Amino acid sequence: MNGFAKVLLRTSSLLLALMALRPAIFASVDDAQSFALQAAEPYVKQGFQVREDYWGGDLGSGEKKAVRQQLFKGNEYWFWLGTEVDRAKVSVHVYDSDGKLAEESDGWEKGHFAGAHVIPKATGSYFIIVSVEESPEERTHWALVYGFR
Amino acid sequence: MIPFTRHLKLSVGALCGLALCANGAQAPQHINIKQLSTTVEDVVVPLPNEIFGALNKLGTVNWKEHVRSDKGPNFTERPRIALLLGTLIADGFIAVQAEDTAAVKDIGQRVLTLAKGIGVGNSITPHAKAIIDAADKRKWENVRQELDRTQNSVQQAMNEVHDEKLSQLVSLGGWLRGTEVLTSVVKEHFSIDGAELLHQPDLLSYFQTRLQAMPEFNLPIIRQIQDALVEVKPLIDVGDRRIPAESVKKVNEITTRLGHGIVTRD
Secondary structure (H helix, E strand, O other), X not given: OXXXXXXXXXXXXXXXXXXXXXXXXXXXXXXXXXXXXXXXXXHHOOOOEEOOOOEEEEEOOOOEEEEXXXXXXXXXXXXXXXXXXXXXXXXXXXXXXXXXEOOOOOOEEEOOEEEEEEOOOOOEEEEEEEEEEEOOOOOEEEEXXXXXX | OOHHHHHHHHHHHHHHHHHHHHHOOOOXXXXXXXXXXXXXXXXEOOOHHHHHHHHHOOOOOOHHHHOOOOOOOOOOOHHHHHHHHHHHHHHHHHHHHOOOHHHHHHHXXXXXXXXXXXXXXXXXXXXXHHHHHHHHOOOHHHHHHHHHHHHHHHHHHHHHXXXXXXXXXXXXXXXXXXXXXXXXXXXXXXXXXXXXXOOXXXXXXXXXXXXXXXXXXXXXXXXXXXXXXXXXXXXXXXXXXXXXXXXXXXXXXXXXXXXXXXXXXX
């Protein structure tokens, strides 16, 4: 094997190894955001304005995180949670400042996507609780986006 | 049991099972918020058009009377530019509500100038062009989306160069202008639901905490905002009580004064 072929083989092997490790090394909250936005897509047609900003991080299985948010009575909100880990199960729920469940009954969880629907009864602070219920990964990226109309 | 009934029961059972799979485990009806204290992220600052949307549902608002067309001076202090940028983006949302093409185009241009002044012009140029283009075509939904993208890009660009404090001032500028217009509208046509939109105590505390962490921004306008937030807090942090018309009027006076301060040279 000549020198060029050796270099090519080594480079290809390295690239293949990197590609195999891709989910662990390169996956990011940005990937999770793409999935959260994918969950939001059908709602845009229903008139929901989806915020550009998003909130994200990583969680272990069974861990939760709360995001505090100001909601306004009169508006209607959907929160969408996503992760790039397709065998993970995630959930999102919304509580008012007294800790009472404040979401409508049409929220859903479908594997690595989840959605929660809120029509606030009062203007004020609410807590959006995101959770990685199950995941094959040690840490699972999550991203939360929301829309309102 | 006759076969049809059995089939029906099995089908209903299967459907319920599928529904449960889709809906997941039932969420608890109550949680202890205090136990979350260590895992709570910062409060999310709403966009001005979230408040404007809620206001619209309470009755017709004459948005044209809230559109601002004054150019404003050129500032050199970065904190002042950041505050003004947030205010200007809020003005953009107001001009969209008023469907004022000329004002939206002017605001798009001014946002770009300010962004350049603060060193984040490159990330804003495509958005400013998109705002102007969409305003020309009177595609208001697109303008709204581009204004949101503009604010997001400005703040991301600031965060990338560790100017998080300036990014927070952009949010604060937008919140102050939004509150000024909200109180102006509710003051004119008072309603309990309209006044309730001011119930934002956590947001106010968030801005107070952030301003306290900016001692290096030793500018009169920053100190004025800090003092003003102390005045505003008891007026809107009322728990389960209603916010009276006098409080709305007072908050309007305070935010109008600050709004004037933000766009005027010291």
